[in-house]
Amino acid sequence: MKLIYKIEYNSTSFYFKRLIDEVINYSNINANTKQYFGFILIFIDDELKNIEKLFSNLETNLPYSMFLKKSYLIEDFDENDKELEDKNIKENFEILTNIKVKRILENSNFDYLSQIVELNKNKLIEFEELKLFLPNKEIIKEFLKSDLEIKLLLINSRVLNDLFIIENDELNLLCSIERPLVKLKLKNIDENISKSGYIFTRVVNSFKEVELSKALKEQNIDYILYTTKKDELKASSFEGVNLIICDDETLYPKYDYKKDIVFNSSSEYLNSFSNIYNAVLHEHNLLDKNSIGAYFSLNSKNSFVDIRVVNEEEKRVIYIPDIESNMNQILEDISCMDENCRRLVDNFLKKFPYTKDIKLSQNSGFYTILETITKLLNLEEVKDFEDLALNSGYVDALQIDMKLIKIDNKNYLDYRRVIQSVMSYKMADVSNEILSFSFYEFLGEFLIDYLREIARKTKAKDIVLCGNIFSNRQIFHKVYKELSKKYNIILPKEYAMDYI
Numbered sequence: 117m118k119l120i121y122k123i124e125y126n127s128t129s130f131y132f133k134r135l136i137d138e139v140i141n142y143s144n145i146n147a148n149t150k151q152y153f154g155f156i157l158i159f160i161d162d163e164l165k166n167i168e169k170l171f172s173n174l175e176t177n178l179p180y181s182m183f184l185k186k187s188y189l190i191e192d193f194d195e196n197d198k199e200l201e202d203k204n205i206k207e208n209f210e211i212l213t214n215i216k217v218k219r220i221l222e223n224s225n226f227d228y229l230s231q232i233v234e235l236n237k238n239k240l241i242e243f244e245e246l247k248l249f250l251p252n253k254e255i256i257k258e259f260l261k262s263d264l265e266i267k268l269l270l271i272n273s274r275v276l277n278d279l280f281i282i283e284n285d286e287l288n289l290l291c292s293i294e295r296p297l298v299k300l301k302l303k304n305i306d307e308n309i310s311k312s313g314y315i316f317t318r319v320v321n322s323f324k325e326v327e328l329s330k331a332l333k334e335q336n337i338d339y340i341l342y343t344t345k346k347d348e349l350k351a352s353s354f355e356g357v358n359l360i361i362c363d364d365e366t367l368y369p370k371y372d373y374k375k376d377i378v379f380n381s382s383s384e385y386l387n388s389f390s391n392i393y394n395a396v397l398h399e400h401n402l403l404d405k406n407s408i409g410a411y412f413s414l415n416s417k418n419s420f421v422d423i424r425v426v427n428e429e430e431k432r433v434i435y436i437p438d439i440e441s442n443m444n445q446i447l448e449d450i451s452c453m454d455e456n457c458r459r460l461v462d463n464f465l466k467k468f469p470y471t472k473d474i475k476l477s478q479n480s481g482f483y484t485i486l487e488t489i490t491k492l493l494n495l496e497e498v499k500d501f502e503d504l505a506l507n508s509g510y511v512d513a514l515q516i517d518m519k520l521i522k523i524d525n526k527n528y529l530d531y532r533r534v535i536q537s538v539m540s541y542k543m544a545d546v547s548n549e550i551l552s553f554s555f556y557e558f559l560g561e562f563l564i565d566y567l568r569e570i571a572r573k574t575k576a577k578d579i580v581l582c583g584n585i586f587s588n589r590q591i592f593h594k595v596y597k598e599l600s601k602k603y604n605i606i607l608p609k610e611y612a613m614d615y616i
Contacts, residue, residue: 117167120193121158124185126358126609128153128373130202131211132181132293139177143170151200153373157193179213179293182351182358183610203371205378209349210322211293220326228331235340244324246342251308256341260497264343267297268309268317271329272338279303279339280317285353294367295321296351296360299587301506309341312503316350354592360612361587370610374398382612392582392615393422394430396608407578407606408570410563412436412585413614414498417481419583421566423574433570434520435528439484441476446488450532450539457536464539470494482585485531489538489555493548505552505590513557514541514550520566529562553590560594567595571603580606584614 125132133151136158140147147160147170160167231241240249248269249255256266273291276282280300282290290298297316305313320329332340349366352359360367364382371378372385375398379385389395393409396402409422421434439446447465451458465471474491476484483498490501517533538551567579579599586592586607596605607613 117160117162117164119158119160119167120190121160121187122190122193123156123158123187124154125151125156125181125183126154126185127181127183128200128610129205129207129367129370130200131207132156132183133202135178135211135213135293136174139173140170142177143173145170151202152197153200177213177215180288180291182289182292182294182296182360184292200373203378205369205371208368209294209366212295212321212323212326213293217326220323221330224327224330226327226331228328232331232335232337235337236335243328243342244322245346246344248340248342250337251306251341253307253311256308256310259343264345266310266315266341266343267348268300268315269325269340269342270317270319270338271332271340273319275338283353285356285358289351289353289358290317290319294349294351295319296349296363296366298351298353312500313507314503318348350587352587352589354589355596357607359587359607360610361584362614363612383615385611386615390430391418391420391422392608392613393420393424393580395611396580396582396606397424399609399611400606402578402580402606405578406574406576407580408567408574408576409580409582410567411583412482412563413583414479414483414486415584416615419482419585421570423570423576425574433527434566435526436482436485437528437531438481439531441478441480441484441487443471443474443476443488443491446532446535447471450536453532453536457532460536460539460543464492464543467543468492468494485534488535489551492535492539493542493551495548501548501552502556502588504549505556506588508549508553510550510553513554514546516554516558518558518562556588556590557594559585560591563591563595564598567599568602576603578604578606582608582613586613 130151133149133156136149136156145166146162147158150157234241235248235250238250238252240247259266270276279302281303282300286298286300289296295318297318299314300317302310302313302315309315320326347364349363350361352361368382369378369380386392386395389398391411393411397407404426406426407424412419417438419436420432422430422432424430447461451461471492476487476491479487486498486501490498495501517537519530519533520527521530538555541551571579581595599605
């Protein structure tokens, strides 16, 4: 009996194909695999009982991957499709299948008792490149002062549903073989874990961590907090699409079949293009079509909306100003708009005297706008502002002015109007929750309105969304839901959606 089984797979790395090949060999069946751009095919020619055995073994032993989509039987395929050649690139993460984890646990006899004793004294322990500690809000505060992000390492998966409100897509992503960090919502806000109620979480991802997890579970420790200076893989899942938020090393080195070159990091890959919009066009073979690219980043000073028209150079149509990270200057810019704005700033300073002491970080671009609003609302971090919006549960938003202003014949987002809107509502004692929710709602409206207008003028059908602002669930859902009704929404698949 001959069958062809297709697995949609958005990666050109071969580690998943090799795992399938291992299951085929284990099943002792006449079958082989081939990998193409966007999918893997399994060609089977054997008796029905052996085929059933193979699929049972695949279901039992093949781990989930964040690049997987659908899988199904097909009757034939286009033989002109070019099979990818395995370049024998060694992945930069440990492949932990269920069988391998079981073997590690069975054979592990490493004694971590002394470290666990230190943990129980509310002390930090050094482990590999991580600093580990049990939930403790005072330790968290100290790390946040150093701008180090606190993450959660899940030791016992059985407590997952007790600890978090988690959707199936998030669960699959969390448990995928690539072991990404996934932003999860706590069922109950616990300041010993996260004062916002959200925390990036992952499961163990190395031989040593599996050993440690065994020792911790024996001491009834189900999860532990950690921080690290190491770049880690972060991913999110929206509308059935898995997105890499950031990753500079985990999924690298990677062979790029179109450029015929090995890239050793995400930043190396993205820096080989003029910008990330072009990188996504390259990844999706869209260089010969009209398209629009929206890039909004908290990492780069260079957020924008660009258009690319066939046979013409890429053109920037909306600029996000790279404003100076100086609160006094920003407030002066707002005061200079008109007399009402000057009065607003004066009254704001009187009502909220903490404003005089606000210091902004040395970030730039769109992040500075967000940080300015965050500090004016007397919140500590931009992520606190974002998490307030995610926690709010509101449906209706207050209007936040997001308009363009033309300077030297270029269209800029008028950041003064954005900040002035928030300040006006704050003066009227509107809650921070409503303001944070409204900000993201109207950022979504801003993108939808202008992208539609630009698409109409350029007759573009493809809209590229990139930059880590789209890892925000509220923004992504709103923009994707509205624009996908008429346009093809293109997202980075195999590479990170932003620069590191």
